[in-house]
Amino acid sequence: MCGWARELGFARVGVADVDLATAEPGLLAWLNNGFHGGMDYMAAHGLKRARPAELVPGTVSVITARMDYLPQGTPADWQPVEFARLDRPTEGIVSLYARGRDYHKVLRARLQKLAERIAAEVGPFGHRAFTDSAPVLEAELATRSGQGWRGKHTLVLSREGGSMFFLGEIYVDLHLPRTEPTGAHCGQCTACIDVCPTRAIVAPHRLDARRCISYLTIEHDGAIDEDLRPLIGNRIYGCDDCQLICPWNKYAQTSRLADFDARDGLAGSDLPTLFGWNEEEFLRRTEGGPIRRIGHVRWLRNIAVALGNALAALPAGDTRRAPLQAALQARAENPSALVREHVQWALGR
Template sequence: MGEVRAWAHEFGFSQIGVAHVDLSDAEAGLQAWLDAGHHGEMHYMAAHGLKRARPAELVPGTLSILTARMDYLPESVGPDWQDREWAAMRDPSRAQVSLYARGRDYHKVLRHRLQQLADRIQAAIGPMGHRVFTDSAPVMEVELATRSGLGWRGKHTLTLHRDSGSMFFLGEIFLDVALPLTEPVTAHCGQCSACLDACPTRAIVAPYRLDARRCISYLTIEQDGPIPVEFREAMGNRIYGCDDCQLVCPWNKFARRSPLPDFDWREPLGNASLLALWAWDEPTFLRRTEGSAIRRIGHARWRRNLAVAMGNALRQDLAPALREDLRRALTAVRPDASALLAEHIDWALAQDPEG
């Protein structure tokens, strides 16, 4: 495994491990989560059902699973990056995009590099069956990462590592080769409840249990149709994803920077204003989000999310010029808006106490 670890580092991975294919003791928890409806409109999760806990059914012949994690904070961020993110969320003129989505689409980056690693292993040991995955199939990624020692499951349900926090992506290579298993690590959340306390919508309904239907990441990315009214105010200026449970986590003071330029923040996503992003028509949106994970939500959801953030801005004590600019921008789009967007614009304008 020493050589494989060296190759993994060469391709930009921070750590690798190897998990067993038997996840049968995770099936009950997965089924309970699905039965509770916590997957929301992510119907593919229910459709795949327990296949997520049965890797050998997903890829017949799988004997072991190589797991990998890749840090995604860009090298340019300073030690005060968490404070800067909190400050940005308090600025009503700003549009907050989740940290992981400000660079190149991680699906593309990890899949390519996992395949490179698989090719290198195959060149060394001979022909082997394999498939690579990263958040792209019914795979219990956190479960596999935890079992293979990449970290432990935090109370926010993400993988945590003592030396790297949680600001990393996960990926897997399913192999028909029995590699030596790596040992899990002990958990170190202790009595801390910072992530549960910080969640704006109380989506972490209990330690280690997330109700996706309440999660801002789900609402801004996966939710089709209107954002439930009861969660709109809590969204603040978050227009794509939410990092609160990670920003507040004490372990993320150890979050590491990525050496890969793929995750460098694209302008203006690291410092975007609501009005600037609202001005993007659909061709502009598609051009500016090319190669980005953001493109997958489409222009309609993008504008829906922005309308909510603009309504929350109008709720604040704003400079008169900014208030007028926000109202004018929303009102200008209203006549030609779809029914979905029109409803969110009307809601946004109604938030203005001076309207």
């Protein structure tokens, strides 16, 4: 199975048991604290998330897979290169994973192909593939199957690949030999906690999504809290800071698939240009990619915040201010009240 998986672009596969009972108290505490924010789907399925055999009746094993996503051609010093974008306030930052094709599409298709190869070997069997698309405790299953350990930022870390990878699962009705979990190797390091701009990592292994920039710019569909807007900086879709600072990501691997290579315009573009995309251009440029899921209105909301932060960062008289103000003024009468609110806030910066 490992050979087939590698042919399909996966870095590693493992097998987990379906008994996740020990993960249930932590899941309930996280939900009870409201740390899931507006992600109601996280609570909607209750403990079914921690009970694979209830989610997909007949499941007795879970095949887990991870796929590296750093774009091909990523330089060895990619971490400082990405951090340097924060020092260019007029540049819009899109999270690394989102610059290429939608990972949901890529992984789901390849997980299905892996299941088909297994079926060709052992005969038909019951299965269902998931990629961040259902009430599945992906990180828990990944750690139990030896993909890595949970970092203090809650992401899975691997000694061979850092954390720059996607996870996917195939729930199967086959009894498969389990792969052994690995130990944790974060030690006393708190770099990810310390670097978080909004202090969303409230304790080791505990994330308050309501403060997380990735949540705010992707999952959250309303107005962004005014106290948090200045902390977002020029991040317009997602945030990689806790991964950029992680020492283990010096071992992050580039993808063997061209799917995750950055699309034109999603790395290094200036904010006024991105803010100028009308809905048609937004849909065209994001077709087949994950950014399209947030829609044009939230895209504009996010960039308006970044434009306001850029204005606050640039000194009076700086020639870069005029294009930012002009871009905002052009959207001041936008049909969306959400966009108008964030534009007015930005102009006041």
